[in-house]
Amino acid sequence: MSLLKLDNLETYLEQYHILQGVSMSVEEGSITVLFGRNGAGKTTTLRSIMGFNPSTTGTVHFHNQNISKLSTHLISRKGIGYVPENQGIFSGLTVEETLNLAKAKSAGETEAKMEWMLQLFPDLKKFWRKKSGLLSGGQKQMLAIARAYINGDGLLLIDEPSKGLSPIMVEKLMESLLKMKEKTTILLVEQNFLMASQIGDYFYIMDDGKIVHEGLMEDLKEDKETCQKYLGIA
Amino acid sequence: MEVFINLLVNGVSTGLLIFLLAAGLTLIFGLMSVLNFAHGGLFVWGAFSGAWIFTETNSFLLAIAGAILIGMGLGWVMERFLIRPVYGNHVRQLLITLGGMLILSESIKIFWGPNPIRVNMPGWLEGSYQFDGIIIIKYRVFVIVIGLLLYLALWLLLRHTQIGLMIRAGVMDKEMVQALGINVKGLFTFVFLLGAALAALGGALLAPYSGVVFAEMGMQYAILAFIVVIIGGMGSLQGSALASLIVGVAGAFAAYFMPDLSLALNMLLLVIVLLVKPTGLLGEKGSAV
Numbered sequence: 001m002s003l004l005k006l007d008n009l010e011t012y013l014e015q016y017h018i019l020q021g022v023s024m025s026v027e028e029g030s031i032t033v034l035f036g037r038n039g040a041g042k043t044t045t046l047r048s049i050m051g052f053n054p055s056t057t058g059t060v061h062f063h064n065q066n067i068s069k070l071s072t073h074l075i076s077r078k079g080i081g082y083v084p085e086n087q088g089i090f091s092g093l094t095v096e097e098t099l100n101l102a103k104a105k106s107a108g109e110t111e112a113k114m115e116w117m118l119q120l121f122p123d124l125k126k127f128w129r130k131k132s133g134l135l136s137g138g139q140k141q142m143l144a145i146a147r148a149y150i151n152g153d154g155l156l157l158i159d160e161p162s163k164g165l166s167p168i169m170v171e172k173l174m175e176s177l178l179k180m181k182e183k184t185t186i187l188l189v190e191q192n193f194l195m196a197s198q199i200g201d202y203f204y205i206m207d208d209g210k211i212v213h214e215g216l217m218e219d220l221k222e223d224k225e226t227c228q229k230y231l232g233i234a
Numbered sequence: 235m236e237v238f239i240n241l242l243v244n245g246v247s248t249g250l251l252i253f254l255l256a257a258g259l260t261l262i263f264g265l266m267s268v269l270n271f272a273h274g275g276l277f278v279w280g281a282f283s284g285a286w287i288f289t290e291t292n293s294f295l296l297a298i299a300g301a302i303l304i305g306m307g308l309g310w311v312m313e314r315f316l317i318r319p320v321y322g323n324h325v326r327q328l329l330i331t332l333g334g335m336l337i338l339s340e341s342i343k344i345f346w347g348p349n350p351i352r353v354n355m356p357g358w359l360e361g362s363y364q365f366d367g368i369i370i371i372k373y374r375v376f377v378i379v380i381g382l383l384l385y386l387a388l389w390l391l392l393r394h395t396q397i398g399l400m401i402r403a404g405v406m407d408k409e410m411v412q413a414l415g416i417n418v419k420g421l422f423t424f425v426f427l428l429g430a431a432l433a434a435l436g437g438a439l440l441a442p443y444s445g446v447v448f449a450e451m452g453m454q455y456a457i458l459a460f461i462v463v464i465i466g467g468m469g470s471l472q473g474s475a476l477a478s479l480i481v482g483v484a485g486a487f488a489a490y491f492m493p494d495l496s497l498a499l500n501m502l503l504l505v506i507v508l509l510v511k512p513t514g515l516l517g518e519k520g521s522a523v
Contacts (some may be wrong), residue, residue, distance in 0.1 A: 050413060076415035090403045101399050105415030183468050207331035 002061075003028040003155055003185050004049070009058035010042075011048045016042045019055065020211060023160040026155070028201075031186045033217065035231055036206035041187040042084055045206070046157045049187075051075045062155065077105055081152020085189075086158040087144040089131025095124050098132050102151040108171065110150055116183075117146035120176055138169035145176070154233040155185045162192040163232050174199055193231055197221055205230045236368050239513055241486045247374040249482020250381025250432060251443065254436030255459040256466070256474040258429020264405040264469025266422050268317055271322070271331040274456025275338025276312075276430045280305045280437025281447040285353040288442075294356035298438050305434020306427050308338070313426040318419075335453065342449040350448035353441040359364050377439055384432070386476050392471060401425060405469050458485075461500050465507045467517015 002025040011019035018041050028034045036042045037199050047053040049060050051072040060068040067075050076082070090098055103110040118125045121142040127135060132143055133225070141161055161177075162170045170192065177186060179200050190196040196203075196217075203220050205213040213226055220226065227233040259273050284301035285297045288294055316334050320326040358371045392398035404411045406422055412418050440455075441447050462481050466473025481500055507515060 008506055052409060052412075071407075071417075073415050073417045076413050082413040084410065084413070088407050088413070090410070092406055093399070093403060097399055098403075100396075101403055104396055104400065117284045147414070209367040 001028050002026065003060075004187065006045070006049070007059045007061070007062040009045070009048055009055040009060070011044055011053050011055045013044065013053060014163070016074060018053075018209050019048060019143065020052045021058070022048075022059075022206070022209070024204050024211055024213055024214065026185060026187050028154075028185050029181070030201040031181050031188055031199050032202045032204070033200035034187065034189045034204050035191070035193070035196070037126055037230070037232070038191075040206040040210040043205055044209075046084075046187070046189060047157050049157060050080065073105070076151065079108075081148030081150075081184075083141075083144045083148045083156065083158040083161065085163065086111055087140050089132045089135075089140050089144060091131065094129050094133070095132060096128050097209065098143060098147055099124070099150060102147040106151045106153065109155045112180060112227070113150045117149055120179060121146055138165055138172070141165065141169075141173065142176075145180075148182065149180065154183070154186065156180070156186050157189075159189045160191060161188070162195050170195055193227070193233055204212030237490070239368050240370070241490055242483060243370050243374050243378070245480060245483030245486030247377040247381070247443070247482070248486060249480070250385075251436050251440050252380055252455065252458050252462055252482055253381055253475055253478035254384065254432045254439070255455055256462040256478055257385075257471060258425075258432045259461045259475045260466065260469055260471060261401070261405075261411050261418075261425050261457050262429045265326075265401060265408070266317075266321070268327055270317070271328065271333070271456065272312060272316070272338060273331075273429065273433055273459065274337045274420060274452035274454075276305045276308055276433040276452075277437040277440075277455055278449060278452030279308055280434030281349070281439075281441045281451065282346055282449075284438025284490075285351055285432030285441040285447055287344065288353070288356070290336050292337040294359070294442075298435060301434045301438035302431045305430045305437070309430020310423070312430070313423055317420075318424070319424075327521075335342060335456070338454050339449045348449070350446045352446055353444075355442045355445075355502070359442070373443060377443060380439065384435075385471075388471060397421075397424065429512070440511065458500065461504050463514075465504055465514055467514025470514065470516045473514050473516030 003027040006022055006024050009019045009022040022045055034045060044053055048055045051070060055068060059066050062078055062080060067078055099114060123139050124143060126196055127139065132140065135143060137227050145158065161173055163175065174195055188196060200217040202213065203217050203225050207230055212230065255273065255277050259270060262268055280301040282305045284297040287300040288297035312334055314395050316330050320330055355373055359376050361372050363370045363372060378477040390401055400411060400416050400421055404418060408418055458481060462474055468479030479501065484503060485497055486497055488496045
């Protein structure tokens with residue numbers, strides 16, 4: 001069953017026509033990966049879903065409800081957690097304050113979600129009173145994901161979480177996302193094919209603001225031609 | 235010694251009055267990225283409406299409450315109809331808030347005429363304290379106590395309440411705050427009303443302090459508040475408090491020893507701070523307290 005459905009999204013950033021009729025769906029309980037080169041429109045797709053860059057035409061349905069005309073804060077309150085590409089860390093807030101802020105407008109069992117996140121990312125407990133801006137890159141990513149999970153309720157949009165992380169951190173991140181998949185649905189934007197192909201169930205490939213390929217991740221792994229053409233993988 | 239203590243008390247009390255104006259200004263800038271030149275207009279409306287209510291009712295507490303309510307009402311209108319349509323456009327903000335300042339200052343003359351108005355001191359705050367031959371005016375002590383209490387209240391609001399947490403996060407990353415389900419427009423309105431209330435309160439407290447109010451005083455104090463906000467670090471409440479005290483005390487000493495250089499001294503302080511630490515004394519991205 002589709003938890004999130006995008007239908008023919010067209011988004012402009014100033015005079016630039018970024019999304020040119022993007023349609024895709026995210027199945028409940030899955031990890032769906034959105035691939036594409038730099039500038040293909042992946043981040044804009046997530047930002048359009050969140051209402052930061054609203055589409056001019058097309059619709060976004062979440063739980064069969066049209067959310068395309070809602071403001072960002074109302075979209076978030078529907079249960080969509082968001083991890084931006086730059087992590088969006090509140091550098092002057094402590095880890096505790098950041099996660100408490102995530103609970104403020106969250107639906108669902110926030111205490112249970114918080115506890116689980118602290119089990120999954122024990123470093124957050126360790127640096128509970130530390131300013132978020134002083135955490136390492138990997139810890140910041142954990143905090144951004146935990147914040148989105150606690151704030152959201154059913155769907156996480158995660159934008160390039162492996163960017164700038166060491167291979168060990170990417171490995172840890174992968175394990176964490178796989179565990180999180182048991183409790184939430186994830187739409188992941190990623191350029192790290194090796195990582196994403198190991199955890200994803202479905203994929204979409206974007207090029208020049210359009211979806212050019214979609215299907216099961218297992219099939220993409222075998223499709224060398226598509227991988228080479230759109231993802232630059234030999 | 236007497237002169238030194240008197241100048242210090244004068245400087246601290248004037249500094250804390252400027253702080254009331256600067257606190258709102260710095261929070262509005264930090265959260266909303268709006269340089270609100272009309273803020274001085276709210277200050278002067280607070281001064282006139284407070285003076286008028288006090289004259290009519292002889293109740294200083296009622297005068298303060300009335301001035302705050304009028305300031306908040308004007309602040310709501312300003313935020314809703316002047317500022318909100320120009321969020322994100324600094325040139326239009328500059329023009330529209332300067333226009334708002336002029337409208338607020340000139341509209342004072344419609345209600346209270348073009349001449350300055352004399353304001354009396356409330357009876358219970360008249361007189362002075364004497365210690366070892368040093369005379370300290372009671373009203374100045376009152377202003378210092380109110381200023382410090384308000385600083386403490388603002389600090390507690392920002393540090394220990396959920397809305398304070400949201401404001402601090404909003405100062406750091408407005409977009410991410412929205413992505414957490416927080417209505418940032420509502421937060422803007424709250425901060426703007428808080429700033430308007432503080433500005434109006436500052437005006438109402440200044441009226442008996444200076445003994446006379448006039449329509450152009452808004453711009454005069456707004457310039458001081460802008461200097462304070464820049465010296466302290468834009469968006470930093472603690473920075474504004476510290477800079478208010480520095481500007482107030484420096485102004486009091488300069489007015490006594492070199493009166494002609496009083497405003498120039500503030501500008502000199504501003505230039506020195508900008509050269510040595512361009513982000514201001516306590517200013518850094520992501521710091522609202």
